Amino acid sequence: MSLARTLSPLIRAVRSPMGAAAGLWVLLIVALAILAPVVAPYAYDAQSLPDSFQPPSAAHWLGTDEFGRDLLTRLIYGARTSLSVSVTSIALSVFAGMVLGAAAGYVGGAFDRAVTIVVDLSWSFPEILIALILVAIIGPGVTGTMVAIGVAYLAQFTRLTRAQILALRSETYIEAARSLGAGGGFILFRHLLPNALAPVLVAGMLATGDAIILEATLGFFGLGAQPPLPSWGSMMSSGSALLFKAPWIIILPGLAVAITVVAINLFGDALIRALDIKTRLREA
Amino acid sequence: MLLSVRDLSIRFGPVEPVSGLSFDLDRGQIIGLVGESGSGKSLTAMAVAGLLPLVGGRIAEGRILFDGTDLARLPEAGLRAYRGRRIGVVTQNPMTALDPAQRIGEQVEVVARLHRGLSRQEAHQATIELLTALRIPEAGAICDAYPHQLSGGMKQRIVIAMALAGEPDLLIADEPTTALDVTVQAQIIHLLGQLVRERGLGLMLITHDMGVVAQVCDQVAVLYAGRLAETRDAPGLFAHPRHPYTAALIDCIPREGMAPGSLTGIPGAVPSAASYSTGCRFHDRCPRMLDRCRTEVPPLVARPEGGSLACHNPMGPT
Numbered sequence: 001m002s003l004a005r006t007l008s009p010l011i012r013a014v015r016s017p018m019g020a021a022a023g024l025w026v027l028l029i030v031a032l033a034i035l036a037p038v039v040a041p042y043a044y045d046a047q048s049l050p051d052s053f054q055p056p057s058a059a060h061w062l063g064t065d066e067f068g069r070d071l072l073t074r075l076i077y078g079a080r081t082s083l084s085v086s087v088t089s090i091a092l093s094v095f096a097g098m099v100l101g102a103a104a105g106y107v108g109g110a111f112d113r114a115v116t117i118v119v120d121l122s123w124s125f126p127e128i129l130i131a132l133i134l135v136a137i138i139g140p141g142v143t144g145t146m147v148a149i150g151v152a153y154l155a156q157f158t159r160l161t162r163a164q165i166l167a168l169r170s171e172t173y174i175e176a177a178r179s180l181g182a183g184g185g186f187i188l189f190r191h192l193l194p195n196a197l198a199p200v201l202v203a204g205m206l207a208t209g210d211a212i213i214l215e216a217t218l219g220f221f222g223l224g225a226q227p228p229l230p231s232w233g234s235m236m237s238s239g240s241a242l243l244f245k246a247p248w249i250i251i252l253p254g255l256a257v258a259i260t261v262v263a264i265n266l267f268g269d270a271l272i273r274a275l276d277i278k279t280r281l282r283e284a
Numbered sequence: 285m286l287l288s289v290r291d292l293s294i295r296f297g298p299v300e301p302v303s304g305l306s307f308d309l310d311r312g313q314i315i316g317l318v319g320e321s322g323s324g325k326s327l328t329a330m331a332v333a334g335l336l337p338l339v340g341g342r343i344a345e346g347r348i349l350f351d352g353t354d355l356a357r358l359p360e361a362g363l364r365a366y367r368g369r370r371i372g373v374v375t376q377n378p379m380t381a382l383d384p385a386q387r388i389g390e391q392v393e394v395v396a397r398l399h400r401g402l403s404r405q406e407a408h409q410a411t412i413e414l415l416t417a418l419r420i421p422e423a424g425a426i427c428d429a430y431p432h433q434l435s436g437g438m439k440q441r442i443v444i445a446m447a448l449a450g451e452p453d454l455l456i457a458d459e460p461t462t463a464l465d466v467t468v469q470a471q472i473i474h475l476l477g478q479l480v481r482e483r484g485l486g487l488m489l490i491t492h493d494m495g496v497v498a499q500v501c502d503q504v505a506v507l508y509a510g511r512l513a514e515t516r517d518a519p520g521l522f523a524h525p526r527h528p529y530t531a532a533l534i535d536c537i538p539r540e541g542m543a544p545g546s547l548t549g550i551p552g553a554v555p556s557a558a559s560y561s562t563g564c565r566f567h568d569r570c571p572r573m574l575d576r577c578r579t580e581v582p583p584l585v586a587r588p589e590g591g592s593l594a595c596h597n598p599m600g601p602t
Contacts, residue, residue: 172376179333181364181366181399190394
């Protein structure tokens, strides 16, 4: 009963053909990422120089790169890097943003002003700039990228949560709870946060698409996952030098990024419609 | 005496929207606080529940004696022991008084668990009994529903159930029926009256509807612009209103056999708390105004027939 109720927006979201197709693609990529060691035909770091620059063939469905590594395998492992980095960083960001935003919105006063100033300042820089600076400080690699992307999107979720809490604070049911003896913590965790949750989660879902692009960008600059671990961004980077000799090396990961991001956005849109929270997002 | 309010004055910065209010309420009794919007009824209710700081106000003077304790002097932590447990509040608008993200049952149960120390199961049982007592059909199914699945009248019953779940001694209902249609209004008012008699609660009913007051109240306190105009037992007040404002309010009740268009309002509007006039605050709308009404504040004096009155030129037998 309860599970069905939780899943019902998801079911409604995939009822439209667009939402269904997008959901299916997201599901496929997630499954491939999780099952990479099982489904990938080769090892992602298996080099074979005689087989380098092979166009798609029966042995290598999507061809090979400059070291003769199987591109399908590397795309599948690349999905693993891309998704784990973007999902983890956005999850961290959503969690930290909700804590910070809720505290600022609920406590108010000087704390709220301090948080708002910092958040608005970071909001005025593009995410890529913040992420680049942070990776430069932390150092390249998967962990550095996760933290960098997480912090880059922190402002968005903090602002959204704070706005939600501020709007909900003056609701009658909050006053009613207080008049019946509820304390601050109870009101925050039982009434305010559950009601602020849905829009923040959908914003997080949409930001995951952006985070994939950001992860690919950092990878393209060589700041993401380090070789030989594949990421879509670093694959495109190595393919960019071979654009005319072996165009599939750059086109395929590029397509993977593009289709995945579009799919996540379409699915997020369908979810917004299913949850009927567009108006609430706009208010924030 | 369950509740005894003495010379209560409420301030918002330099503005004093309520001054010198006094009234008493006993167990098993209903007192109606009546007056137009802006007369200070809701503020008085918030003061008794200790919720004034929420809206930025404070109690400037006076005492609120609840069962012998002066609530006006209690700090927030002390007040919390009373809210829900001894004093239940029914909020104005049932449409927004329930958390849309929580099931009905949970919202009522948590009050019982918090204030009566019941276990989850006991609280659930108590909630079902309470909802049934409030004439809610299929209480078990309603507990599993979310607020948006219920009608307005049903939601108001749930709000009342929440206020009652802590088994309080005093119930404060701030215009509990304004958002409901007339037939549902009558049911809810009836229900409140019955609860008071059966459970021996004190009910402070805040309303601008004299019809509602006539139906259930024992005592009436008529407020105008933050001051008491007249207090008395309900039958006496309706039979012999002495303050012109009381009489005007009673004339606003529609009666059977009235000619169309003959229902009169009270000309003018309640002044805002920042611009109260000198003298009697009702003088510029009063049909019986004397010269001294402009300058002299009429004192609130006890009357031989019971209750009290603040008027220089009262109606009826002098």
